[in-house]
Amino acid sequence: MCEREEPALYGKETIGLLRWETKRDGAYAKAYLEPLIKDGVEPYIANIRTTMLALTIDDLVMPITVNDADYDNAYVCSPYTHYVSYAKEELYLVPAGWQRALLGGVLTLLGKWLRAGRVNKVVCVNNWLLSTNLYHPLTAEQLARITAFLADLYPDHAILFRSVQDGTDGMLPKLLTDAGYKAIMSRQIYVYKPEQDGELPSKHRWILKRDQKLLSACPYTVRRNDEIGDEEVRRIAELYGQLYLAKYSLHNPQFTERFIHMALREHLLSIAVMTGGDKAEATKGGQQAADAVLGYFVRNGVMTTPLFGYDTNIPAEASLYRLLSAQLVADARQHGLILHQSSGAASFKRCRGARPHVEWNMVYDRHLPARRRQVWSGLQWISEKIGMPLMRRLKL
Incomplete structure (x- = not known):
């Protein structure tokens, strides 16, 4: 059983203090994360502007990204890009022209609403800035500690776990739901x-x-x-x-x-x-x-x-x-x-x-003001009532 260690964050000035050798896959994480934290992300991924930090808890280390706006970021670091900009490009999959026009208008309105609700003001946990984030097993107790730690440190940011699905992640979707996270459909994966x-x-x-x-x-x-x-x-x-x-x-x-x-x-x-x-x-x-x-x-x-x-x-x-x-x-x-x-x-x-498995973005917003929570609740409703049926109909 691993030794209990409270959550901690390491940034550009403190990353040298992280004891990588005590962490699961520590050598891999060090080789991957240290350059991006020290040099910034843009020299490595040209269309991402973010602050990357290393989060540790017990024997785990994972990257987190912190953003306030950056609406032109790649979708792996921007809910706005994921649900609006990228979604508009996918409209060619909709066969009927009138449906494409209608959905395009809906996405434009959605984009304005999401910007007003500061949807990109997020802390993304275990974000390796890749199309798919893979997870080590996490316990309910670890998730509770991570959530409380980040909500206290970033009281004005939503907390986001990307790439969550039950095809390979075991109990993670249920554990996050039980911890108060909202499940917002991301895409269908195979x-x-x-x-x-x-x-x-x-x-x-x-x-x-x-x-x-x-x-x-x-x-x-x-x-x-x-x-x-x-x-x-x-x-x-x-x-x-x-x-x-x-x-x-x-x-x-x-x-x-x-x-x-x-x-x-x-x-x-x-x-x-x-x-x-x-x-x-x-x-x-x-x-x-x-x-x-x-x-x-x-x-x-x-x-x-x-x-x-x-x-x-x-x-x-x-x-x-x-x-x-x-x-x-x-x-x-x-x-x-x-x-x-x-x-x-x-x-x-x-x-x-x-x-096929549905992949979710899991969002914690209970510490945010009501107006900010409404944005995430609305996005959840849209993904369930429009996104999911459309995905099934088009057999994506």
């Missing part, structure tokens, strides 16, 4: 568990088997962290940018070359590049330029992939998205991990055995 392969419909098993055959027979070579040269960092950033920024949204985290270099060399992400396609060009180091990249991290038996991209100029017949996805499934099987597949490409993931 979880693949290799140990459940035998329970899948035969067609799903056949598709997974076909993908693995494609991966084995493809012309690409997979190289991992220590086999990837520093000169390839720029190409990795380009591949991520082509897919997640140019094709999807500029509201996604804009990882800089500095972040990717740190993730590569410190093994903050397990990075794999695919090289050797028919039109591959050589890099300065003599390696063929990568056509695709993935990067995942693991926590508590779960893996998720915040770094994912490929050359979108290569014809679809090359099946790069499918190959990357097959590689993730292969890694999950090899290491006995649950694969958190995030959101999007719903039909692709469903027919490969991934199961």
Whole structure:
């Protein structure tokens, strides 16, 4: 049993006092968090302005981010961007033009209301500034202490836990609800568990088997962290940018070359590049330029992939998205991990055995004035009455 330690925060001036060696995954957390706390976040993620601190309690250490406004931040650090700016970009998924126009107007009004209610004045707990935050197990008693500590320290900020769902997080959604947190729908995510392969419909098993055959027979070579040269960092950033920024949204985290270099060399992400396609060009180091990249991290038996991209100029017949996805499934099987597949490409993931789960933003606002609480209650109502039915109807 771990030694009890009261909650504490460490910032730029005090981070050197943190005893990382006493914390779970302390070496990993130090390599990841210390540079972002000391140097600021923007040199590593270009579209995030925030104050990052390290929160410790008992044998746990996790990042928190503190914001007051910053309405242009990436969605991982801005409820406004998540529920308004990003949501507007997703309206193309709504088939009827009149519905798109109506929802666009609703989102504009919602945005004005959320700004007036200072929705971005938040402290986000365990915020690694990635599309998905993974959690170590937390007890009800630890959550109560964290909540009381932060509410006392930041009496004018809502307290937010992102990426909470029951597919991999166990009792966390219930524990947060019991602690007084409001559950506000975030998105629908997909979880693949290799140990459940035998329970899948035969067609799903056949598709997974076909993908693995494609991966084995493809012309690409997979190289991992220590086999990837520093000169390839720029190409990795380009591949991520082509897919997640140019094709999807500029509201996604804009990882800089500095972040990717740190993730590569410190093994903050397990990075794999695919090289050797028919039109591959050589890099300065003599390696063929990568056509695709993935990067995942693991926590508590779960893996998720915040770094994912490929050359979108290569014809679809090359099946790069499918190959990357097959590689993730292969890694999950090899290491006995649950694969958190995030959101999007719903039909692709469903027919490969991934199961849908609703992901929540859990918000504590009981210490805030009534007007501020009304904003979060209203957002909760909208997510339940409009967001959830729309998500189900569109099969996202």
